[in-house]
Amino acid sequence: MALDVNSTAQLLGAFGVLDRPSRFILDTFFKFFQQFDTEEVFFDQVQRARRLAAFVSDTVEGQILPSRGYATKSFTPPTVRPKHVVEPFKALKRRVGERLLGELTPEQRFDLTILDNMLLQDDAITRTEIWMALQLLLSGSVVCQGPKYPSKTLSMGRDPSLTVALTGALRWGQTGVDPLQNIRAWSTQVQRVSGFKPRTVLLDPLAGDMLINSATVTKVMNSYRQTAGNIDLAGKTTGGAVGQEVAFLGSLPEFDFWQYQELYEDDNGVIQQFMPNNTVILANIDALQGIKTYGAVRDRRAGFKAMPRFPKVWDVEEPATTLQNMASAPLPLFGWINASLAATVA
Numbered sequence: 001m002a003l004d005v006n007s008t009a010q011l012l013g014a015f016g017v018l019d020r021p022s023r024f025i026l027d028t029f030f031k032f033f034q035q036f037d038t039e040e041v042f043f044d045q046v047q048r049a050r051r052l053a054a055f056v057s058d059t060v061e062g063q064i065l066p067s068r069g070y071a072t073k074s075f076t077p078p079t080v081r082p083k084h085v086v087e088p089f090k091a092l093k094r095r096v097g098e099r100l101l102g103e104l105t106p107e108q109r110f111d112l113t114i115l116d117n118m119l120l121q122d123d124a125i126t127r128t129e130i131w132m133a134l135q136l137l138l139s140g141s142v143v144c145q146g147p148k149y150p151s152k153t154l155s156m157g158r159d160p161s162l163t164v165a166l167t168g169a170l171r172w173g174q175t176g177v178d179p180l181q182n183i184r185a186w187s188t189q190v191q192r193v194s195g196f197k198p199r200t201v202l203l204d205p206l207a208g209d210m211l212i213n214s215a216t217v218t219k220v221m222n223s224y225r226q227t228a229g230n231i232d233l234a235g236k237t238t239g240g241a242v243g244q245e246v247a248f249l250g251s252l253p254e255f256d257f258w259q260y261q262e263l264y265e266d267d268n269g270v271i272q273q274f275m276p277n278n279t280v281i282l283a284n285i286d287a288l289q290g291i292k293t294y295g296a297v298r299d300r301r302a303g304f305k306a307m308p309r310f311p312k313v314w315d316v317e318e319p320a321t322t323l324q325n326m327a328s329a330p331l332p333l334f335g336w337i338n339a340s341l342a343a344t345v346a
Contacts, residue, residue: 021126022245022262025133025274028200029283030290030332035306037296041331042074075154077295077331078144082124084117086110086322114324118311121326125309127264129292133332134274137202137281138342139163147267156337159193164343172210172278172345179207179345180216183255186282186341194338196287201255204275205238207345208249208259220252231257278346289335297327 090113091106098104104112135142140158145151164186166172172179183201191197203211211217217231231250238247238261249257262274294308302310306329313324334340 019123021123021130021264023126023130024246024260025130026126026292026332029133029137029285029288030292031285032289032291033293034291035294035308037304037306039296039298040074040076041293041295041333042072043333043335044072073157075331075333076152077293077329078149078152079298079327079329080125080128081325081327082121083323083325084121086113086117086324088320088322110322114313114322117324118326121311121324122309125326125328125330129330129332130262130274131264132330133290136332136334136337137283137340138276138279140337140340154331156334158337158340161189162193162338162341164341166343166345172207172214178216179211179214180220180252182343182345183211183280183282186280186343187254190282190284190339190341194284194287194336196284196336196339198282198284198339198341199255200283200285201257202275202281202283203249203257203259204273204277204279205259205261206278207280208238208257210278210345211257212249276344278344280343280345282341282343284339287336287339291333291335293331293333295329295331297329299327302327 088110091110093109095104095109095112098109132142132144136156140163141153141155143151143153166182169175170177172182187198212231220231231252238244238259245262246258246260249259251257260275263271264274266272292308294306296304296306297310298304299310299312301312308328308330310327311324312327313322315322
């Protein structure tokens with residue numbers, strides 16, 4: 001529709017979705033933060049010491065205990081650097097939401113475009129951090145690869161028994177299968193391997209529905225609602241909607257249940273889920289010791305220092321163009337990955 005300059009008009013507004021990523025995973029599972037002015041990130045993983053003291057006679061020497069060992073691990077955080085091209089002509093065009101005849105100067109529009117791009121770049125990096133964090137929770141490792149980055153696997157060495165896949169008649173939803181009994185058995189396995197009992201249970205919406213509709217959970221809630229738990233048997237809606245990525249389903253004496261799902265767009269423009277369908281994660285958050293780490297930014301203008309984000313803007317003289325990017329070398333880590341378990345339940 002052409003604008004009639006002889007008529008009066010008012011712009012109602014700009015409508016759309018502000019697709020900011022939820023920080024639930026990063027804020028919940030990663031309580032610590034650390035930066036490194038090095039290319040590699042090192043940390044020591046101390047072995048468990050759970051030996052009993054042996055009984056000895058008063059006439060013999062004491063029994064020697066083995067020393068507590070440790071293993072030093074190192075990772076090189078992969079660099080991410082989302083980039084935008086800012087063409088000068090954008091400063092001469094009305095911005096989304098701006099009055100039809102304009103109310104901003106070209107310089108103001110240009111500066112706001114730079115700011116918009118910085119927010120988009122920061123959000124993209126945050127989504128990558130969330131994806132890396134969930135890969136570690138799901139499998140104990142993360143495979144980093146890209147069009148300009150060779151495939152590299154960063155493994156935390158989680159015990160193989162802490163990654164479970166139910167098949168056949170053992171899947172949730174099958175006759176006689178008790179999801180709560182599975183969760184209690186997995187909790188016992190985590191405690192046996194790591195020494196820590198997980199309390200937090202994270203489920204995708206499909207697994208969440210099967211849990212709250214299971215006969216055992218319904219029976220527990222109907223019998224002991226006032227004293228033993230507060231599961232919402234009606235369930236919650238989570239998914240791609242902004243602000244509805246996570247919902248607290250309720251708690252039992254042993255566990256707190258959370259439902260989570262969030263969407264992202266891959267390099268091919270295909271919408272993907274952060275949480276695979278029918279997935280359950282158990283974790284002892286304190287024992288996991290999640291750390292958001294950042295390696296040095298490989299850029300002279302950044303002084304080769306570690307920082308969560310390094311934005312940069314520079315001009316190309318001919319043709320007149322402004323480029324901007326935001327660099328980061330993020331690496332979410334867990335100090336004790338065996339304090340978690342992931343299961344595919346259907």
